[in-house]
Amino acid sequence: MKAGVRKFGAADRRLLPEGRLAGPMPWVMAIMMFLTLLSAAAGLGLRQAARSLDADIGNRITIQIVEANPDFREAQAKIAVSELHQLAGVKGVRRIEAEEMTDLLEPWLGQGGLARDLPVPVMIDVDLTPAAYQRLDAIRTTVTDVAPSARIDDNAQWLAPLAKLIDALKWLATGLIVLMVGATTATVVLAARAALDTHRGTIEVMHLMGSTDVQVARLFQRRIALDALFGGALGFIVAAIVLMIIAHRVGALGSELLGSAGLPLVNWLILLAVPAAGVLLATLVARLTILRALGRLL
């Protein structure tokens, strides 16, 4: 048998006698994991929302034909739509119909439909490919050539502050995760050192009998890994319940923007990996802490 290679069995694990949930470590890990998962879920949800926004309206422009004369307005709208259909990179052209315009303006103008003599502009939504979006000035020229009353609104312009806010929130979530990882690491280091102090006598005896540092470290890292596993599982379950409740409440709001911040299956798998990563991190940190501390002994 090669010295120092053997792992301790169940009997040897009794060398560290405290019960599994006796100390604060599993509960602290559960809290850390819960907060980390909420931060991660927020980050993932915001990323999803940003992607959704970008995909939906990031490359969309809205053309308004602002013409007082309804006949001219209609003529320019038709020719603009026709011209847009022929442009390369135009994925879709949709003219907002009168009923939809009525619905859109209802909060300002009240019920009862639009007055016939009210010069409401014609609205045309145009979805572009990213390449076509880069050629927006050329599209603008083409449209205004055939429809001089056309005004082109770049949706990305009013979307930019929202995108920046989402970006900032994503960074905030990332920062919180980094802080949580740091706090978890510090907690494990403190727990490992406390465990070493508690069992110093036992460790000295084991050392004098020829235990290697790795043998001793395995006992502690196993203990801390189990604590982290319990904490991770509990934190994940609670976080999942909280996230599902939030998702239910957001769904009830009917907001398109908030609704786009959902968590598809792949994001749930990423969240599931967080406790596993936490256990690995705790085990590794515990091992390094113990080995370093033991290295100071003879």
Add this chain to the structure above:
Amino acid sequence: MEGCLVASGSIVQFENVGLRYGTGAETLSDLSFSLREGGFYFLTGPSGAGKTSLLKLLYLAQRPSRGLIRLFGEDIVTMPRKRLPGFRRRIGVVFQDFRLVRHLSAFDNVALPLRVAGVEDRDLETPVREMLSWVGLGDRSTARPATLSGGEQQRVAIARAVIGRPELLVADEPTGNVDPEMAKRLLHLFDSLNKLGTTVVVATHDIHLISRIARSEMLRLDRGQLSDPTGALRNPPRMRTE
């Protein structure tokens, strides 16, 4: 060197060894002696003479502040730390304060050196039970140290020290808490091990104990120095008595 026995079959060699804790005065000074393989040695001296410190050097709990120590033919002063566990497994130690693991049963305490050395659980049942029976604790194998008397704890500590058939056995006052009959029995155990080739070093105040092992030799420490290392090592106790 003068005053130093360096026999070819020596298991331990000290040359000008000194030990100092922190910045205080030297606890051990200029120790130069060797212990031959298979020898039986008693280490005596008044309290505070440095017996326990010398034993700590022997069982590799301390490195000396100066000097050279060779153990099993290798310099352990400059030996890399990662090699020490292999050497420690060749040494059995009976601590003065027993140092039993309080959460473990007598059985598990005695089995600990075997487990550390890699013996599988199925292979240690028989030797551990036999050893516990030998020290008279066959029926106390599940008892934890807190429920054992001082003498019983000492016997568990001795059983733990000898279970792995060490090449060097170091015992600090191993019979201090047992009755004369048990002391005789334990000494017989040490004697048996010694006859099987284990080098035994026993620190004790008990002069009667020393006289029981006729072939033993004596090291006497006084104020951190061997008072007459050469003579002491050459003359067995009986001759000194005469």
